[in-house]
Amino acid sequence: MCIHGGAGFGKTLAVNTCLRALEPGEDVRKITFRARPTARAVRYELFTALDLAGEPPRHPSEFDRLLKAALAERPRTFLVDEAQWLNGEACG
Template sequence: MSQTLRKPGVDVDDALADHFLGLPGAHTVATEALLLTRDNLTDVIDAKAMMCVHGDAGLGKTLSVNASLRELLTPEMTCRVQFRARPTPRDIRYTLFDALAIGGTPPRKPIEFDLLLKDVLSERFRVLMCDEAQWMSRECFE
């Protein structure tokens, strides 16, 4: 029997991808932490604000956020991005360009690139979910 392991956090439609082991037949249990995450995400989405979920490795942060977003939003409203370790602003731009499925050739100048990304992001409401954000520098957050 062959089993394809999934990359957690990227595929919003696939509950199997939530857990790093991608266990077939596994079900998410509505723990107090998951319910709290969902309630907080509901408030943040309503306010169109920003949220950070943090804690030790293996506590279920990614799983809780993924399961909650899948319950609260349609897949088209969620844009998941993952960056390599220590991304640069250039990496952020290109990752967003791909994740937003903009198409065409990315602009060469950072100012033009930023304007394009802002225009696309302003077209409709989306939740941008970035796992492992601790790898980003202050400049990248800005």
């Protein structure tokens, strides 16, 4: 889902209100991007947000496999605030 609107319209408040209404124990992770992140930066943010053990993989394909496996383990809700900073490379 994408929430879009001008500054000060209450988007963040609305999303946070809805997140608080989720079932207790719902796994919600928040990520905020403040600059134009690379795909590598997005991978590292996800690695951190998922609390994955060990060192992050060095190669993108290994990193992607690890993240996909971790994300497939159970349902989660990810909130990406300021998603307008993501570019095509970071979303791919």
